[in-house]
Amino acid sequence: xxxxxxxxxxxxxxxxxxxxxxxxxxxxxxxxxxxxxxxxxxxxxxxxxxxxxxxxxxxxxxxxxxxxxxxxxxxxxxxxxxxxxxxxxxxxxxxxxxxxxxxxxxxxxxxxxxxxxxxxxxxxxxxxxxxxxxxxxxxxxxxxxxxxxxxxxxxxxxxxxxxxxxxxxxxxxxxxxxxxxxxxxxxxxxxxxxxxxxxxxxxxxxxxxxxxxxxxxxxxxxxxxxxxxxxxxxxxxxxxxxxxxxxxxxxxxxxxxxxxxxxxxxxxxxxxxxxxxxxxxxxxxxxxxxxxxxxxxxxxxxxxxxxxxxxxxxxxxxxxxxxxxxxxx
Numbered sequence: 508x509x510x511x512x513x514x515x516x517x518x519x520x521x522x523x524x525x526x527x528x529x530x531x532x533x534x535x536x537x538x539x540x541x542x543x544x545x546x547x548x549x550x551x552x553x554x555x556x557x558x559x560x561x562x563x564x565x566x567x568x569x570x571x572x573x574x575x576x577x578x579x580x581x582x583x584x585x586x587x588x589x590x591x592x593x594x595x596x597x598x599x600x601x602x603x604x605x606x607x608x609x610x611x612x613x614x615x616x617x618x619x620x621x622x623x624x625x626x627x628x629x630x631x632x633x634x635x636x637x638x639x640x641x642x643x644x645x646x647x648x649x650x651x652x653x654x655x656x657x658x659x660x661x662x663x664x665x666x667x668x669x670x671x672x673x674x675x676x677x678x679x680x681x682x683x684x685x686x687x688x689x690x691x692x693x694x695x696x697x698x699x700x701x702x703x704x705x706x707x708x709x710x711x712x713x714x715x716x717x718x719x720x721x722x723x724x725x726x727x728x729x730x731x732x733x734x735x736x737x738x739x740x741x742x743x744x745x746x747x748x749x750x751x752x753x754x755x756x757x758x759x760x761x762x763x764x765x766x767x768x769x770x771x772x773x774x775x776x777x778x779x780x781x782x783x784x785x786x787x788x789x790x791x792x793x794x795x796x797x798x799x800x801x802x803x804x805x806x807x808x809x810x811x812x813x814x815x816x817x818x819x820x821x822x823x824x825x826x827x828x829x830x831x832x833x834x835x836x
Contacts, residue, residue: 513738516763519727521687522770523627525549525817530621532569533631534560536693536731539757540629540764547780548819552621555614556648557596560633561663562715564648566671567594572618573678578611580604586653593640593647600651623682630675631731632716633693635663635708636700662708668715676723688726689768690716694735694760696750729767734760779813782806787824795833803828 523529529551531541541553556568570576571594583590583604590607591600599614601607622628637646638658650658672690679686692712697705709732720728735744735752742749744756752760765774786806791799807828810821 511738511740514730514733516730516767519767521727521768522773523549523768524770524773525776525819527627528552528621528625529627529629530555530618530625531629531631532556532559532565533629534558534633534693534695535751536633536691536695537629537631540631540761543761546784547777548821552618552625555618556594557598559596559648561635561637561646561648562632562668562671562712563637563646563663564594565630565632566675567646568618568648569622569675570678572615572622573682575615575619577615578608580608582611583607584651584653586651589651591649591651593645593649593651596649597651622679625683625686627687627689628679629689629691630672631691631693632668632712633695634697634700634705635668635711636697636704637661637663662704663711665711665714665718668711669718672715672719673722676719676726680725686725688723689729690719690726691729692716692732694732694752694756698750729764731760731764734763776813776817779809780819783810783813783821783824787827794831800832800834803832 525548527550529541529544529549531537531544531551531553533554535558537554538558541551545551545553559565559568571578578592578594582592582594584593585591585604588602589600590602590604591597592607592611595611599607599610601610638650638660639646640653641657641659647658676688679688692709697708700708713732716728720726735756739756739759744753744759745751746753765777769777783806786802786809789802791802793799807825810825813819814821
């Protein structure tokens with residue numbers, strides 16, 4: 508008997524390897540996938556502006572980065588003791604305007620340099636719901652705990668989302684013609700907006716990304732949202748808040764992502780890197796036993812093997828393990 512519906516994801520003709528540079532931007536789900544990539548030694552710049560949920564704010568930040576449209580002191584505001592910028596995540600907050608501005612424009616420079624040469628941009632959209640600051644009609648990426656009455660909440664249309672996405676693609680093609688863009692919708696449910704409202708919001712994102720992928724052969728859609736909501740489709744695969752996918756669900760999505768975008772040779776390298784990660788995290792009963800000391804030596808040898816020809820750097824990991832080697836018989 509079959510108790511769930513599964514679906515086949517078409518393997519991409521574009522395959523990722525460790526020579527590719529990957530930029531991710533978007534919701535917290537971008538952090539999840541991005542961290543897995545960098546843990547596996549991929550060259551990645553992961554959510555440099557912090558978690559960003561809507562297409563308009565993502566487009567604004569990419570445009571700023573491409574054209575070096577620096578933030579100015581008028582972009583920095585104060586709430587209580589902290590200064591912040593409506594365009595980015597609260598991780599940029601600081602106790603002085605100057606500190607916020609310095610970090611913002613340093614990130615603009617970093618993304619500018621990276622986006623001109625990166626091979627892949629991964630965009631994860633979270634919601635079509637946006638907040639406009641009434642003072643300037645600015646669409647904000649984050650409300651930074653400013654009182655709700657200062658904002659107007661509204662729903663972006665499919666056309667609004669598509670326009671922002673088309674601007675991103677157009678801008679990128681001018682400065683990086685061969686870049687590939689992988690898009691997805693976050694499976695995290697924004698239930699605070701309301702269940703119906705969340706579904707309408709996600710539907711508009713899905714429609715916009717579907718249309719975008721039809722228009723551009725450099726744009727692909729990866730079905731993270733569908734894997735959780737249509738394939739797994741069970742609260743067992745959510746965390747206790749019943750909103751965020753569990754580790755098991757993210758593992759499943761990662762498995763499907765790997766099958767879609769990694770060649771067999773890359774998957775073989777990843778398997779070896781995972782052995783290294785497991786070895787580093789291993790907590791032996793006796794660190795000075797002969798068996799464990801030999802285990803450390805073999806792990807360092809595996810890292811040396813992986814570094815050759817793969818442009819991988821395990822220098823920090825090797826130093827850590829070398830510091831634990833007391834004797835080798």
